[in-house]
Amino acid sequence: MLELKERIAKAYYPNTNAVTRKLVNKDNTVKKQLKVYAKSCAQLGYAYFNTKFSIDLKDALLIFKVARYSDPVKVTELQPRCCDIDDLKALKFLAENNDTIDGLKRELPVYLSKASGISNDTCKLTLWNCHSSQIPYWSEVCKSLLLLQPSSAAAERIFSVLNNSFTEQQHSSLEEASIMLQYNYDA
Numbered sequence: 416m417l418e419l420k421e422r423i424a425k426a427y428y429p430n431t432n433a434v435t436r437k438l439v440n441k442d443n444t445v446k447k448q449l450k451v452y453a454k455s456c457a458q459l460g461y462a463y464f465n466t467k468f469s470i471d472l473k474d475a476l477l478i479f480k481v482a483r484y485s486d487p488v489k490v491t492e493l494q495p496r497c498c499d500i501d502d503l504k505a506l507k508f509l510a511e512n513n514d515t516i517d518g519l520k521r522e523l524p525v526y527l528s529k530a531s532g533i534s535n536d537t538c539k540l541t542l543w544n545c546h547s548s549q550i551p552y553w554s555e556v557c558k559s560l561l562l563l564q565p566s567s568a569a570a571e572r573i574f575s576v577l578n579n580s581f582t583e584q585q586h587s588s589l590e591e592a593s594i595m596l597q598y599n600y601d602a
Contacts, residue, residue: 467573477505478563485557487530487542497523508559518552526550 431453439445468476481502483489493499497520503509509516529546533539547554 463576464573474505477502481505482560482563485553485560487526487533487537487539488535490527491530491533494527495523503556506560506563509556515552515556519556522550522552526553 431450435446435449439449483493484495484500484503500516500519500523503516503519529542529550533542543554543557
């Protein structure tokens with residue numbers, strides 16, 4: 416998100432620059448006007464996207480983030496600390512349950528050691544069944560998490576709106592921009 420914000424602030428739009436060069440030839444005044452217009456469009460889209468994800472969908476996004484702790488492979492990758500476990504209070508069934516949160520914190524080192532070496536091919540339910548006596552709090556929370564029914568409808572609406580914001584000609588530039596964002600991110 417920060418990279419996107421910085422690019423909008425710097426007015427770095429390689430596709431817009433190429434299109435304005437093609438359309439306007441050498442009239443710098445019109446080029447600047449088109450760039451200002453493109454920047455204003457991008458800022459509106461970014462503001463909408465930012466508001467949706469940091470305000471409207473904040474709680475839902477946090478629930479998806481903390482739910483990752485129930486996946487042994489992901490928890491090994493994330494390496495949460497005890498202070499991160501407090502985020503599990505975003506789940507309604509844990510919001511007021513300090514005893515369970517404290518139990519999860521106590522069991523965290525054991526859970527991390529049991530989760531290390533687990534691959535994506537391993538059946539996670541088998542892991543939870545085998546180690547439920549050693550990490551009972553994590554086992555119960557995982558079972559409760561598996562009963563939640565997530566909905567991605569709000570996120571799908573955002574991407575639908577963004578998709579409808581581009582014409583057919585712009586779709587290829589959108590794909591190129593996303594590839595370049597990933598390339599620049601990895602570099």
